[in-house]
Amino acid sequence: MPLTLLLIGLGFIAWVWLRGMPASRRKQAIMKLTLVVGIFIVVLLAATGRLHFVFALLAFLYPLLRKMFPSWLASLASGDTGQAKTGRQSQVSSDILEMTLDHDSGTMTGKILKGSMAGRMLADLSESEFLELLRYCRAQDEDSARLLETYLDRRFGDSWRADDDAGSSGGAEGEASADRGNGSSNLTESEALEILGLEPGASREEIIQAHRRMMQKVHPDHGGSNYLAARINEAKLRLLG
Incomplete structure (x- = not known):
């Protein structure tokens, strides 16, 4: 009886904990x-003293699991769950600004690197x-203006x-300047x-997956940014070129 009450209590705590998790992280929390x-x-x-029941059950189920989920078992054995890594962030810097994009939430944060507001978030x-x-930014660096x-x-x-x-009166001149900004800078590998949001030595497949994942968040057709999309495409070309 005490064990049953303990399990019920723990189950309730787990349920409350899962309800409080953001939807984007709930699947990982369940795992x-x-x-x-x-x-x-x-x-x-x-x-x-009942551990032998577990081994007996696994021995019975393993052949069945191999037939039903062969690819899943193979990926589990290799340590690859097929899920994108969480907690990744991307950084896009210009002369005046440094922006960070969180892959999980799509939230952007920024820091000012230059000028009278340098150091402020x-x-x-x-x-x-x-x-x-x-x-x-418009007076000093067009890339910084577009990033802001x-x-x-x-x-x-x-x-x-x-x-x-200033932006509303820029008209065609501002759009032309923006078009010139696409891919105007030469990115380094770093x-x-x-x-x-990748580490040095990333494979071709990792680069392609990271590019696809980010474009889903920032593509102009999805309410994103032409500038960020251009930078992401440029980064992919730089690493795969």
């Missing part, structure tokens, strides 16, 4: 919880400071453009790896 429960059951059976700026920084516009679009949508007098 971890399943692993913990499995270890607990094995330890419990070992403590009560974009999340701490007021609306007037954003516009001041945007004017500074990407951040503002993802954070505020189109609402910030109503207060952007910069390309940072953009795709």
Whole structure:
């Protein structure tokens, strides 16, 4: 009876914990919880002298699992679960800004590297400071301006453009300048790896998967950014070229 109450209590705690997890991380949390429960059951059976039942059950089920899930067992044995690694981030830097994109949530964070606001995080700026920084970027570095516009679009949508007098009056000249910016800079290998969130020595398949995963988050057709999409494509070409 006490063991039953303990299991019920632990099950309730696990249910509350899973409900509080973000949807993007819930699947990973369930896998971890399943692993913990499995270890607990094995330890419990070992403590009560019933561990031989587990081995007998595995011996009985293994031939059946090999027929039903051959590829899954092969990937499990090799340590490859077929899931994208979580916790990855990409960095895109310009002369004035450094942006970080979280692969799991799609959230962008940014830091100012140069100018009167150097060292400050974009999340701490007021609306007037954003516009001041945007004017500074447009005067000093077009890539920084486009990177900041990407951040503002993802954070505020189109609402910030109503207060952007310089941007609304730029017209065709601003679009032409933006077109010239696509692929205008030559990425180093380390910069390309940072953009795709990869480690040195990444395989061709890892590069292709990282590129595909990021394009799903930032592609213009999905409400993303032309500038970021261009940088991601450039990074892929640099690493595979």
